[in-house]
Amino acid sequence: MKTVAVLTGATGGLGKAFLQELLQEELDEIWAVARDPRKLEALCAAFGEKVVPVRCDLCVSSEVEGFVALLKAKTPDIRFLINNAGLARMGPIETFSADEISKTVEVNCKLPTLICQYALPYMNRGARILNIASAAAFQPNPYIALHSATKAYLRSYSRSMQYELRAKGITCTAVCPGWIDTTMLQRSRNGQRIRFPGMVSPEKVARKAMKDAKKGKDMSVCTLFVKQEHLWSKLMPQKWSMAIWGHAVRKYAEDQNSLPAK
């Protein structure tokens, strides 16, 4: 039976950083899950033969069924499951189409939950689940409301999983990074360069997350800056923190030209 890591969103900025971490583990294969076949091909060329491309659009149920069939056929010993694929966009809530809302909820909430469920029968004592949530999960954040709410779900679900899985010796870590320097972030809006206070490299987030997961922590918070945000979210009334956040990002987010197509 092969020892395997399953990594979704492997072709993205944080995904590649996790891939580098996983390559240092004693694993037979790393299953890299993503949609774009060209990016997957480039990933395998860059990271070597341990990386097994698994093309799967997490929003297409037949493709997810294909992933489940792969599990049944290969019966791997999954040592790491990293639910990293995610979607985010800044903007007023009325600019989100029904399709964008559905896809964001599916990729950020439904699929990580289902993939955990599908993978658990193939996980044994000492196996690690890492669910990539966000510091946006600490409080409601106007103008990234959908992202923030979906990550709050994932953080909450992951922490409950960690509790329930203790007896099996499997850990589940909710990874809650602040801004990460990847292409997910839109760099300017309304003609203004967007500032991302405390932004860090994906490598730093992945390294800390793997370290925390191996310690069996239920949450991974990288950098003092984000730890402070976490503390404030517990001490400050949420109405105040939302008002501070809303005031800071309103100038980027409110855009009359970005209303959705009817």
Ligand SMILES: NC(=O)c1ccc[n+]([C@@H]2O[C@H](COP(=O)([O-])OP(=O)(O)OC[C@H]3O[C@@H](n4cnc5c(N)ncnc54)[C@H](OP(=O)(O)O)[C@@H]3O)[C@@H](O)[C@H]2O)c1
């Ligand atoms: N960047 C930040 O500031 C930040 C902060 C906090 C948390 N996070 C979280 O960190 C994680 C990684 O983010 P990132 O910055 O690395 O984003 P990214 O560079 O945009 O990468 C996103 C990844 O998700 C995959 N993906 C998206 N939709 C998918 C779908 N329907 N099916 C399969 N794969 C799909 C993409 O694959 P394809 O390219 O093949 O579509 C890509 O590999 C996300 O969960 C994000 O919410 C990011």
